[in-house]
Amino acid sequence: MLIPISNAPRPYSWGHTDFIADLEGRTPTGDPEAEIWYGDHPGDPSRVTGTDERLDAALARAGERPLPFLLKLLAAGSSLSIQAHPTKAEAVAGFAREEAAGVPRDASDRLYRDDNHKPEIIVALSDEFRALVGIRPVAETRRLLAALGGTPALARLDALLADDDAERGVRAALAWALNDATGDDVAELTAALDAAGGADAAAVGADAAFADEITVLRAAASDFPGDAGLFVALLMNLVTLTRGEALFAPAGVLHAYQSGLGVELMAASDNVLRGGLTPKHVDVPELLRIVDATPGRAPVVEPVVSGDHAVTYDPGVEDFVLTRVELTGSPVSADLRGPAIILATRGEIAVAEREPGRDAVVLAPGQAVYVGGGATGVEMSGTGEAFLAQAGLG
The missing domain is CATH 2.60.120.10 (Jelly Rolls)
Known part of the structure; x- marks a missing residue:
């Protein structure tokens, strides 16, 4: 049985104006086009091509089971929110807890909209696809902090990361960033990034090895002024994929796609715990409970x-x-x-x-x-x- 399907791009603000239109061979609308969903997920099910029938309804009518995955085209023109997803057990417990509490499933502060986990993989279609994924090795982050200069906020972050237990230090740094960092602290970091990425970068001692990280962080600071998630982004691996290369984000791993076009495949879920660079709800205690704070290299998938x-x-x-x-x-x-x-x-x-x-x-x-x-x-x-x-x- 073959059912041709299609869907309309979702107009999230972080979407790119041209990527999807160029792939489809049409004139861009001028508005951001972020994602196209291919599947039967009730959040935005595909339509049977040439009709208004939803794929989930067509599958139910044909006696087909719901799909365990959701396929997407994703076009990022600016940073997505920093986020992590729960394990299956965490999703089951969280969904039951919010159902029992009577939190509407479409509420802006709802965390668990279903009882499934959401591992995801993305394969780059553009020549370059940038993403922040996972926690960078602590020694490298401390080198980046040194390159940015000794502001009080960065010194505080460095002191937390100096813990002999690297994971404990990262958790403390995340907790400080999301609970205690002030607007002045974010302004200090933004100024340090501007100085390190400007024409006088050599004069302020910026480390050339982190030039790409500084560029991405400056863009995030511009797109999300005053957002303490900038400190979270500062802790994360920057990965640049070329066409055909892929990243995997398992449960608990922080990630935030930055720019580029890709094919994304995930478990059929809409459970997201955000960690900054977003105007949306951030539940810090729940994020810290489910997050994987283990430092290491980004989880690249070899085809x-x-x-x-x-x-x-x-x-x-x-x-x-x-x-x-x-x-x-x-x-x-x-x-x-x-x-x-x-x-x-x-x-x-x-x-x-x-x-x-x-x-x-x-x-x-x-x-x-x-x-x-x-x-x-x-x-x-x-x-x-x-x-x-x-x-x-x-």
């Missing part, structure tokens, strides 16, 4: 070759696995373990169930198709690129 024309990004979760297929004119066959979504991102792609005689759905960039009804495989043909999302092996 594995899974055929002559395909690579697979498998973060090892049961909810999803993502495969990128390059089509050069010859058909490519792919096995399925259950329902799947195939999204075209370049060229023109024809998708058919592998059984002979089945009709094909032709996809242009930004268009997708749901594959279900017990199909065990698909055949893709044409010239271009497609992403295949399906349940993972765990």
